[in-house]
Amino acid sequence: MHEYFVTQQLVKIAEDELKDVSFKRVTRIKVVVGELSGIIDESLKFYFDILTKGTILEGAELKIITKKALLYCQKCGEYFERTKDFTCPKCLSLGKLTEHGKEFYIESIEVDD
Ligand SMILES: [Zn+2]
Secondary structure, eight states, rough: OHHHHHHHHHHHHHHHHTTTOOOOOOEEEEEEEETTTSSHHHHHHHHHHHHHHTSTTTTTTEEEEEEOEEEEEETTEEEEEOSSBBBOOTTTBBBOSSSSOEEEEEEEEEEEE
């Protein structure tokens, strides 16, 4: 359900971004989704198809770029991707979650003009 509101936001942002631009149609919108953002790709695609009907994003390709979660090790200062657990590959202490992986933003909007 989260994705429903997120998709509505996408449409709104795209409309704002393109309000002074002349174009025939939006061909593609690229969004960056962190794996910890709570947004499920499939669900986002599902709502995108439904909610963009009749909007400027209708028929546009939704390209999702997934960002991996990055952990930070306070002991040795290493940033690393989570594997099975939070263990730092360098010094084997436990890392903690960072903001990397919680992203959700539009990277680009491509139009046909
Ligand atoms: Zn470490």
